[in-house]
Amino acid sequence: MERGGTISRDLLESVRDKIRQGLLPQWVFSDPDIYREELHKIFYRTWQFLGHESEIPQPGDFVTRWMVYDPVLLLRDTDGQVQAYLNSCTHRGSPLCVEDGGNKKTFTCPYHGWTFNTKGELIGVIAGNKVYGEEFDRSEWALRKIPRLEMVHGMIFGCLDPQAPPLLEFLGDLKWYWDILLGRTDHGVEVRGVPHRWVIRTNWKISSDNFGGDPYHTAMTHRSAVELGIAPKDPLYGSYGYQVVLDRGHGFIISTAPPGLQMPPYQGLPEVLWPEFERNLLPAQRSVFQKAVVMVGTCFPNLSWVSPMHGTGGPDEPLTTFINFRVWRPLAANRIEVWSWLMVDKDAPEDFKEASYRSYIGSFGPAGTLEQDDCEIWTRVVESSRGFMAQNKDVNYNNVLNYLMGLDRVKPVDDWPGPGVAYPTCFLDAISRSFYEHWAEMLLA
Amino acid sequence: MSRLTYGDVVQLLFHEAALLDRREYDAWLDLLDDSIVYRMPLRITRDPRSGPEIRDDMAFFEENKASLRTRVERLKTTSAWAELPPTRARHFISNILAEPVTDDGTLTVASSFLVLRSRRENADVEQIFGERRDVWRWNGERWRLFRRTIYPDQTTLSVMNLSMFL
Ligand code: FES
Numbered sequence: 001m002e003r004g005g006t007i008s009r010d011l012l013e014s015v016r017d018k019i020r021q022g023l024l025p026q027w028v029f030s031d032p033d034i035y036r037e038e039l040h041k042i043f044y045r046t047w048q049f050l051g052h053e054s055e056i057p058q059p060g061d062f063v064t065r066w067m068v069y070d071p072v073l074l075l076r077d078t079d080g081q082v083q084a085y086l087n088s089c090t091h092r093g094s095p096l097c098v099e100d101g102g103n104k105k106t107f108t109c110p111y112h113g114w115t116f117n118t119k120g121e122l123i124g125v126i127a128g129n130k131v132y133g134e135e136f137d138r139s140e141w142a143l144r145k146i147p148r149l150e151m152v153h154g155m156i157f158g159c160l161d162p163q164a165p166p167l168l169e170f171l172g173d174l175k176w177y178w179d180i181l182l183g184r185t186d187h188g189v190e191v192r193g194v195p196h197r198w199v200i201r202t203n204w205k206i207s208s209d210n211f212g213g214d215p216y217h218t219a220m221t222h223r224s225a226v227e228l229g230i231a232p233k234d235p236l237y238g239s240y241g242y243q244v245v246l247d248r249g250h251g252f253i254i255s256t257a258p259p260g261l262q263m264p265p266y267q268g269l270p271e272v273l274w275p276e277f278e279r280n281l282l283p284a285q286r287s288v289f290q291k292a293v294v295m296v297g298t299c300f301p302n303l304s305w306v307s308p309m310h311g312t313g314g315p316d317e318p319l320t321t322f323i324n325f326r327v328w329r330p331l332a333a334n335r336i337e338v339w340s341w342l343m344v345d346k347d348a349p350e351d352f353k354e355a356s357y358r359s360y361i362g363s364f365g366p367a368g369t370l371e372q373d374d375c376e377i378w379t380r381v382v383e384s385s386r387g388f389m390a391q392n393k394d395v396n397y398n399n400v401l402n403y404l405m406g407l408d409r410v411k412p413v414d415d416w417p418g419p420g421v422a423y424p425t426c427f428l429d430a431i432s433r434s435f436y437e438h439w440a441e442m443l444l445a
Numbered sequence: 446m447s448r449l450t451y452g453d454v455v456q457l458l459f460h461e462a463a464l465l466d467r468r469e470y471d472a473w474l475d476l477l478d479d480s481i482v483y484r485m486p487l488r489i490t491r492d493p494r495s496g497p498e499i500r501d502d503m504a505f506f507e508e509n510k511a512s513l514r515t516r517v518e519r520l521k522t523t524s525a526w527a528e529l530p531p532t533r534a535r536h537f538i539s540n541i542l543a544e545p546v547t548d549d550g551t552l553t554v555a556s557s558f559l560v561l562r563s564r565r566e567n568a569d570v571e572q573i574f575g576e577r578r579d580v581w582r583w584n585g586e587r588w589r590l591f592r593r594t595i596y597p598d599q600t601t602l603s604v605m606n607l608s609m610f611l
Pocket residue numbers: 089090091092093094109110111112113114
């Protein structure tokens with residue numbers, strides 16, 4: 001793929017300066033040149049989520065995944081180690097495995113029949129030494145490993161840049177908050193089933209930023225929930241809580257109950273799990289978790305999560321909760337493929353797991369009533385960002401978008417128990433500004 | 446009336462499809478048994494020797510009458526943006542294979558579906574297709590949908606949402 005030539009340093013610096021003033025030039029939502037820059041400067045250099053350990057529990061279990069356009073064969077080898085290979089045969093490049101998942105001890109390429117084991121070793125060559133000679137060294141033709149592979153709380157990440165900092169350094173203080181989401185119980189979380197996958201016409205930054213820093217949209221985008229009596233009428237309902245700005249473009253939002261409204265602690269999670277929270281979380285983590293109603297956010301660049309309290313069907317059903325992670329895989333400047341995983345604490349009671357599953361399907365995934373309206377609006381934003389005026393790079397048409405909320409107005413909380421810079425409201429563009437500033441810095445690097 | 450000709454079965458399914466295309470959702474809900482199980486599991490691509498493509502442990506729809514009613518009520522609000530302005534969807538139901546009605550008034554029927562959808566001014570058409578396995582029951586007065594399992598043919602959906610019923 002050609003490197004973009006029309007995005008100059010000066011232009012990127014002007015974009016970064018605008019973001020610092022709370023303004024985002026609209027052209028970045030659908031410009032093909034900046035999209036190519038993003039692939040090279042961001043996606044080929046940062047950690048990308050591949051899947052969860054619980055998706056491949058047994059030796060030989062595999063799933064196929066994508067790191068944007070790089071096909072990945074993610075598996076557990078015969079020694080129980082997680083491995084990730086480029087899913088492309090070393091002989092002539094055919095995809096080695098075209099299944100979404102399964103269990104295999106060997107993978108035979110359908111083109112000429114080279115066979116690899118779960119260690120990536122080339123163990124079978126049709127006609128072998130007869131055609132390649134005695135000096136043929138099979139070890140030179142092993143499967144190509146994804147350069148970096150690391151895990152945290154069973155979350156498997158790959159990185160295409162051999163020089164990238166370790167995963168834990170990349171996550172930084174986000175790890176402290178992910179402990180609450182993913183590491184609160186003795187046996188951690190597990191993925192239920194397989195991820196939802198569907199394609200929508202939007203730009204990856206729009207969805208990442210929406211989950212990362214935009215609870216302001218909930219009152220209007222999800223107003224149907226208010227009309228149905230599922231969500232309260234108070235237009236500030238989504239504002240109660242905290243935005244925590246973290247390094248490297250990450251953010252974590254904890255929404256809390258409105259003043260005066262009593263909500264069950266720990267998102268209403270079953271009480272049998274509470275002793276596990278005590279064992280696995282620090283008191284400071286528990287104090288944050290205890291008052292959380294919704295936890296939502298984005299790990300830069302394109303891994304988001306949401307863990308809300310939501311019903312399982314009718315408006316009279318009790319609220320429950322779930323953990324949903326999603327990758328916004330870029331396909332083009334104006335197209336993404338969504339991968340959405342439901343996760344649940346392994347130690348949770350079965351009836352809770354079932355309620356959690358129904359609650360997720362009702363609200364998120366392609367049939368989810370909240371997700372439907374999100375995707376619809378994100379698609380519209382791209383539709384109206386393609387034209388001459390929106391695309392003008394000198395921003396002569398005031399074609400800058402408003403990220404001013406709380407700029408220089410809202411001050412951080414002094415006594416926040418956790419890491420990062422916490423602000424005492426969710427209606428704020430602090431995380432979004434940090435997300436886009438980091439995005440610009442990476443493009444400039 | 447618990448005896449059905451093939452024509453009656455076709456009429457039953459086409460009538461239901463017409464209610465959905467015409468957005469007569471309350472009448473559609475009336476066709477559903479109160480204990481309906483309405484689901485749409487996921488499909489994955491895999492070697493048929495290693496197991497079924499359909500994954501019953503995850504679904505696009507996992508509905509009962511109450512949750513379907515909530516979805517219908519949502520469509521009546523003034524802010525269900527995925528359907529506002531309303532999309533235009535056409536349910537093409539074909540390849541109908543009906544089993545003989547049992548003595549207790551149960552009709553088991555499989556059908557193919559193709560739903561084409563137009564959104565706003567877009568000239569591009571969205572589509573989704575697959576198979577439905579239904580069980581309908583005679584309640585003494587009329588036939589009601591008692592079980593529906595929807596099997597999509599795609600693993601990655603090309604529709605941007607499932608705001609329609611299938
Ligand atoms: S491309 Fe795989 S064996 Fe030739």
